[in-house]
Amino acid sequence: LACLLVVSAQAQQSNGSNKCKCSSSLLARFNAKLIQGEPVVHQPSSFCPLMEIIITxxxxxxxxxxxxxxxxxxxxxxxQKHRESGAAHLTTTSAQTSSSNSTRCHVASSK
Structure with missing residues (x-):
């Protein structure tokens, strides 16, 4: 079973470049006004070793x-800033729900 797992992992690594969504042609310049919607960022993974930014x-x-x-x-x-602000919001929310006293403190300190 362990041998099969190693062979499977090696096959994924060798075929990893085929799983990337972007080919070798990347845009270095693009007019941001022509982008519709939110860009999608794919972090490197076992399937694709590259960071990819896909715009529509x-x-x-x-x-x-x-x-x-x-x-x-x-x-x-x-x-990154959006993730950090979202994490701060979640932390504040979880602290507010832990007790009514902390809710009063958070509300008072946020004003």
Whole structure:
């Protein structure tokens, strides 16, 4: 069983590049005004070793953006800030629900 698991993991690693959503052609520059909706960021995984940023144009076409480009770095920074603010909100919410006294303190301190 362990041998089968190792063989399976090696097969996934060797075929990992085939599972990437973006081909080798990445956009280094793109007009942000032509992006529709929220960009999708795929972190590196066992299936694809690359970070991928996929944008949808106003014409409905999906394009891959270079994560190292100026716009790519900007999108990653915004996503990180969004995650951090979401985590802070969840922490505050869980603290508020733990007891009524902490709710009063949080409400008073947030004003």
């Amino acid at each position: 144009t106003k014409q409905g076409k999906e394009k891959c953006l270079d994560p190292k480009s100026q716009l790519g770095k900007f999108i990653l920074m915004k996503k």
